[in-house]
Amino acid sequence: MAMQPPITDEQVTALVSRCQQGEASATEALYDLYADRLYRYLRARIGDADLAADLTTDVFVRMIGHIGGFRLNRDRPAASFSAWLYRIAANLAADQHRGRRRIEQVSLDEDLPVPAHNLGPHAMAEHRETAAQLVSAIDALTEEQRLVIIGKFAEDMSNTEVASWLGKTEGAVKALQHRALGALGRLLSASEK
Amino acid sequence: MDRTTILDDCLARLKAGASLADCLSLYPEQAVELAPMLAAAVQLQGLSAHALSDAQRLRAKVILRETLASRSMPHAATSWLGLFGRAKGWAVAGAVALVLFAVLSVGAVAASQPGDLTYGVRVAAERAPALLLRDPVLRADAELDAADRRLTDVRNAFQSARPAAPLALEALIAGDEAVAAQASRLSEPARLQAAARVEAHAATLSLLAESAPEAHAAEALAATAARARVIAARVRAGQPGIPPPAGRPTITAPAPIRPTPTSPSVTPATTALPTPMPAETSTPTPQATRSAGAPTQTSTPDRRPLDGTREPSATRLPLATETRPGRATEIAATLTALPSRTVVPPRATSRPTQTVEPRPPTGAPSPVIETPRSERTATPGQHVTTIPRTPPPPPLATRAPVATSAPPPSTPGGGPPPTAPGPGPNPEPTRGGRP
Numbered sequence: 001m002a003m004q005p006p007i008t009d010e011q012v013t014a015l016v017s018r019c020q021q022g023e024a025s026a027t028e029a030l031y032d033l034y035a036d037r038l039y040r041y042l043r044a045r046i047g048d049a050d051l052a053a054d055l056t057t058d059v060f061v062r063m064i065g066h067i068g069g070f071r072l073n074r075d076r077p078a079a080s081f082s083a084w085l086y087r088i089a090a091n092l093a094a095d096q097h098r099g100r101r102r103i104e105q106v107s108l109d110e111d112l113p114v115p116a117h118n119l120g121p122h123a124m125a126e127h128r129e130t131a132a133q134l135v136s137a138i139d140a141l142t143e144e145q146r147l148v149i150i151g152k153f154a155e156d157m158s159n160t161e162v163a164s165w166l167g168k169t170e171g172a173v174k175a176l177q178h179r180a181l182g183a184l185g186r187l188l189s190a191s192e193k
Numbered sequence: 194m195d196r197t198t199i200l201d202d203c204l205a206r207l208k209a210g211a212s213l214a215d216c217l218s219l220y221p222e223q224a225v226e227l228a229p230m231l232a233a234a235v236q237l238q239g240l241s242a243h244a245l246s247d248a249q250r251l252r253a254k255v256i257l258r259e260t261l262a263s264r265s266m267p268h269a270a271t272s273w274l275g276l277f278g279r280a281k282g283w284a285v286a287g288a289v290a291l292v293l294f295a296v297l298s299v300g301a302v303a304a305s306q307p308g309d310l311t312y313g314v315r316v317a318a319e320r321a322p323a324l325l326l327r328d329p330v331l332r333a334d335a336e337l338d339a340a341d342r343r344l345t346d347v348r349n350a351f352q353s354a355r356p357a358a359p360l361a362l363e364a365l366i367a368g369d370e371a372v373a374a375q376a377s378r379l380s381e382p383a384r385l386q387a388a389a390r391v392e393a394h395a396a397t398l399s400l401l402a403e404s405a406p407e408a409h410a411a412e413a414l415a416a417t418a419a420r421a422r423v424i425a426a427r428v429r430a431g432q433p434g435i436p437p438p439a440g441r442p443t444i445t446a447p448a449p450i451r452p453t454p455t456s457p458s459v460t461p462a463t464t465a466l467p468t469p470m471p472a473e474t475s476t477p478t479p480q481a482t483r484s485a486g487a488p489t490q491t492s493t494p495d496r497r498p499l500d501g502t503r504e505p506s507a508t509r510l511p512l513a514t515e516t517r518p519g520r521a522t523e524i525a526a527t528l529t530a531l532p533s534r535t536v537v538p539p540r541a542t543s544r545p546t547q548t549v550e551p552r553p554p555t556g557a558p559s560p561v562i563e564t565p566r567s568e569r570t571a572t573p574g575q576h577v578t579t580i581p582r583t584p585p586p587p588p589l590a591t592r593a594p595v596a597t598s599a600p601p602p603s604t605p606g607g608g609p610p611p612t613a614p615g616p617g618p619n620p621e622p623t624r625g626g627r628p
Contacts, residue, residue: 024261028254035253036244044240053245057253061260134236152204154240159201174197178230181200185229188236 006161007033009077016081020067031060034082038089040154045093045146047135055092062088079165090143097139130188137187145180148173199223204234307350307358316343316364323371329378332371337390340368344394347414351401362398362417369394369424376428388429395421 011033018026038059043052063085073080138146144166151162159170159177166173194202203216213231217224245253298311302318305311319342323335343365350358369391376384398418405411 022261022265024258027257027261031250031254031257035250039245040240040243043243049243053249053253056245057256060253060257064257064260064264130236134233137233149237150240153234153237154243156208156241171197174201177204178197178200181230181233182226184233184237188233189229 004036004155007078007082012078012081013072016067016070016072016077019064020070027060027064030063034085035060037082037155038085041086041150042089042093044138044150044154045090045135046096047132051096055089055096058092059085059088062092076167079167082165083167086147133188133191134184136191137184140187141180141183145176145183148176149180149184152177196223196226200227200230203227203231207231207234207238307346307361312346313360316360320364320368323368329375330380330383333375333379333383333387336368336371336375337387340365340372340394341390343368344397348397348401351405359413362413365394366417366420366424369421369428373424373427376431379431381431384428384431388425391421391425391428395419395425 015026015030015033019030035056039052039056042055042059043049046052046055070081070084138149141149147166148162151157151165152159155161157165159173162168163170163173168176199220203220206216206219207213213228213235216231217227220227302311302315305315320336320339323332323339326332326335343361346361347358347365350361372387372391376387379387395418398414398421402411402414402418405414
């Protein structure tokens with residue numbers, strides 16, 4: 001589990017300003033700060049590792065195209081910029097899901113969370129099916145619920161950090177987490193049946 | 194403890210390494226509700242293990258740099274090259290428009306004719322080079338050239354049945370006046386030559402006045418011709434300071450043909466031109482012969498015998514016309530080939546003119562002043578009618594002797610032999626004072 005250091009407001013303010021002037025190094029610095037986080041979010045929503053990586057790159061390509069019109073929230077620079085990037089990623093994931101539904105291709109690859117021990121073919125098949133069910137369940141959540149789940153389980157954030165990231169209170173984060181896990185439990189139980 | 198707090202506590206325990214069963218055993222009353230939620234959380238715990246590989250990062254950064262490059266280069270091109278090209282395009286378009294405007298303006302000015310808006314500009318532009326010359330000969334020559342152009346404009350306007358072009362007439366007189374201003378600085382040959390050219394202007398204007406179809410145009414032309422003759426006399430005499438007659442007619446407004454008589458101090462040269470002539474003649478030729486052996490007098494084709502009048506001043510206009518159908522066109526077409534008007538050198542000794550005090554002629558009919566543009570016609574074989582329209586002559590009149598012992602000088606241009614008007618049906622009454 002890779003625990004990344006928190007992103008400060010000063011970092012984001014300086015890098016966004018330089019990125020808006022077309023500086024490549026600032027763009028790469030922002031990529032280094034947010035790429036893994038966005039990748040995990042996209043992978044949790046898409047399930048396909050390579051596709052999630054490509055979509056992560058697409059997030060930053062869109063960022064370059066629209067960074068000129070972006071205005072930082074001076075009170076919460078890092079949170080506002082992070083929310084903007086996740087909104088781009090959510091839109092890309094939604095576009096991807098719409099495309100998948102059209103061509104009825106559901107990726108059930110092996111990149112979903114895999115237990116540490118080796119599995120037999122039957123167990124591997126069950127695991128893939130469980131992973132696909134998890135992706136479908138996450139996709140069924142609201143965006144706020146998804147972000148709380150991503151913050152808590154993909155980014156290992158505390159309730160305080162998630163609350164600061166999403167601009168909510170800790171109580172609201174706990175409530176969102178409870179409703180999200182309840183929905184996931186029901187969806188997963190239903191899919192197992 | 195509420196359910197959100199119990200769930201949060203169980204998640205913390207799971208994250209710390211506790212098993213699902215351990216967590217459920219801590220909250221047996223909520224185990225049924227917590228079991229699926231904690232099972233989902235166990236599945237989600239693997240999400241944090243994922244990260245991009247180095248290859249994926251490198252490929253992503255290459256794509257980002259390409260994206261930045263593709264966005265920055267067109268931007269730079271449009272910002273600098275685009276602005277430069279745009280400015281260059283505007284400059285070229287402006288230059289082309291300026292050149293077109295200049296060409297069209299110059300062309301419009303050069304092609305302007307009397308009555309056009311740009312004709313004044315053309316007149317000023319064509320006379321400007323003359324104003325820059327300091328040599329009197331060159332200056333006079335340039336002024337006369339400009340005046341010739343104005344005369345051409347007047348003739349063109351006349352031939353095209355346009356108005357008499359007051360501006361062209363004024364410019365013509367202005368050029369001749371400028372020559373007169375330079376007369377004292379000219380040598381005598383140059384002065385005589387310039388005077389001949391000014392006199393030619395007057396002769397041409399007189400011919401135009403004779404054939405002008407409208408009365409006011411004829412009057413304006415005749416008045417200008419009279420002024421030109423006065424100027425010619427000044428040029429010949431080398432007297433630039435003599436002002437023009439006070440009562441000279443204006444050009445712009447139709448003026449009476451007979452100008453205000455001048456004072457008796459007019460130089461003999463200016464008063465010597467017309468002579469008392471028979472009032473009417475049935476002679477078909479323009480020149481009338483008085484008698485054989487009589488002193489001859491130079492006369493121009495445009496001069497006609499005056500009807501019982503005395504020439505009151507130098508500005509007297511010989512405007513008795515002889516008109517025929519189609520004559521106007523014929524005259525206008527041959528104006529350039531006409532000889533210059535007879536020039537009388539300012540030599541009083543050789544031409545004994547005399548100024549006489551006006552006296553009412555006794556035993557003779559009252560003198561009738563020839564109208565500026567007589568309605569008399571004298572075509573061969575036709576009856577001649579004279580309709581006087583002007584008041585009696587001024588009290589002082591000067592005239593040249595009809596018969597003198599000394600022959601008058603000939604025309605410098607070698608014109609027709611001088612003749613004197615012969616006796617007509619109403620000869621002018623004899624006046625005293627003749628030597």
